[in-house]
Amino acid sequence: MVKNLQDTITLHNGIKMPYVGLGVYKMEDRQEAVHAIHHAIDYGYRSIDTAHIYQNERVVGEAIKDSRVARADLFLTTKVWNYDQGYDSTLKAFEASLKGLNMDYIDLYLIHWPVKPKYLDTWRALERLYDEKLVRAIGVSNFQIHHLEDLAAHSNEKPVINQIECHPRLTQEKLREYCNEHSIAVEAWSPIAKGRLLEEPTLNHIASKHGKTSVQIILRWHLQNGTVIIPKSVREERIKENADLFDFELSLSEMNDISALNLNERIGADPDNFDF
Numbered sequence: 001m002v003k004n005l006q007d008t009i010t011l012h013n014g015i016k017m018p019y020v021g022l023g024v025y026k027m028e029d030r031q032e033a034v035h036a037i038h039h040a041i042d043y044g045y046r047s048i049d050t051a052h053i054y055q056n057e058r059v060v061g062e063a064i065k066d067s068r069v070a071r072a073d074l075f076l077t078t079k080v081w082n083y084d085q086g087y088d089s090t091l092k093a094f095e096a097s098l099k100g101l102n103m104d105y106i107d108l109y110l111i112h113w114p115v116k117p118k119y120l121d122t123w124r125a126l127e128r129l130y131d132e133k134l135v136r137a138i139g140v141s142n143f144q145i146h147h148l149e150d151l152a153a154h155s156n157e158k159p160v161i162n163q164i165e166c167h168p169r170l171t172q173e174k175l176r177e178y179c180n181e182h183s184i185a186v187e188a189w190s191p192i193a194k195g196r197l198l199e200e201p202t203l204n205h206i207a208s209k210h211g212k213t214s215v216q217i218i219l220r221w222h223l224q225n226g227t228v229i230i231p232k233s234v235r236e237e238r239i240k241e242n243a244d245l246f247d248f249e250l251s252l253s254e255m256n257d258i259s260a261l262n263l264n265e266r267i268g269a270d271p272d273n274f275d276f
């Protein structure tokens with residue numbers, strides 16, 4: 001079980017990735033983003049999740065450079081956006097991300113969404129970036145089982161991770177099981193359902209038993225499921241709260257009660273039917 005904020009999962013290519021990271025979607029205000037990232041790093045976060053489409057790679061790169069922790073001790077993820085998919089355009093987009101971040105490598109590069117039929121060519125570009133050691137690991141996001149099977153049938157490298165929408169209203173049991181069976185780590189986006197379950201009675205009941213918040217209960221549930229988490233917050237007290245997950249344990253029946261909150265309800269788009 002994950003023991004502390006800097007504990008890592010070993011991805012199938014041997015690279016270690018922290019189980020807990022800071023998501024930075026919607027951190028558009030420069031000062032707010034820098035403040036949040038510095039606070040998170042000072043508190044002990046070692047992983048940051050951005051994407052080209054978040055339009056904050058430059059700020060993220062600067063915040064990392066100005067932090068008290070060496071680049072080598074941080075794990076940085078970014079993603080290729082949908083309009084850049086395809087072989088040449090992905091290589092170009094990667095170069096732009098690297099330049100924006102002002103770095104010479106990225107830890108994890110993801111295909112943001114499974115844009116058909118381009119994701120296979122996009123993946124070939126990611127394989128090249130991996131071979132050239134410009135990225136330490138390559139993965140996907142928002143891939144369903146059939147996308148992963150298609151990729152497996154048409155590529156050499158297997159994704160190390162699948163970053164998917166996952167929270168107690170969308171528990172993704174089948175997809176998580178498939179990923180586990182194929183040594184693909186699972187990472188939850190919107191892990192706390194964007195703060196929409198703060199009043200949920202089951203979560204509040206479990207939270208009061210442990211002296212924790214409902215958000216901490218959800219995040220701990222993810223960790224006990226072996227899922228990597230990247231909760232986003234710009235507020236100091238929440239950045240701390242979202243990482244203060246290591247002094248309690250959910251019982252099996254509590255884990256099951258949280259899983260039973262599933263309604264297969266998405267906040268974001270459906271990976272089989274998106275239009276951006």
Ligand SMILES: NC(=O)C1=CN([C@@H]2O[C@H](COP(=O)(O)OP(=O)(O)OC[C@H]3O[C@@H](n4cnc5c(N)ncnc54)[C@H](OP(=O)(O)O)[C@@H]3O)[C@@H](O)[C@H]2O)C=CC1
Pocket residue numbers: 022023024025026049050112141142163164188189190191192193194195198215230231232233234235238239241242268
């Ligand atoms: N691959 C993909 O397609 C996607 C990836 N992502 C990634 O996942 C990350 C996390 O997902 P995101 O959609 O941001 O949603 P989250 O589930 O992380 O929720 C973030 C929201 O919850 C609020 N919040 C944070 N902590 C708490 C707390 N302790 N109590 C109450 N409210 C809280 C935040 O507000 P405040 O900041 O004011 O605290 C913000 O409004 C993103 O930042 C991004 O990096 C997200 C969407 C899609």
Ligand SMILES: O=C1CO[C@H](CO)[C@@H](O)[C@@H]1O
Pocket residue numbers: 025051112268
């Ligand atoms: O990462 C993301 C942030 O949220 C967007 C929707 O608002 C998504 O499209 C995207 O996948």
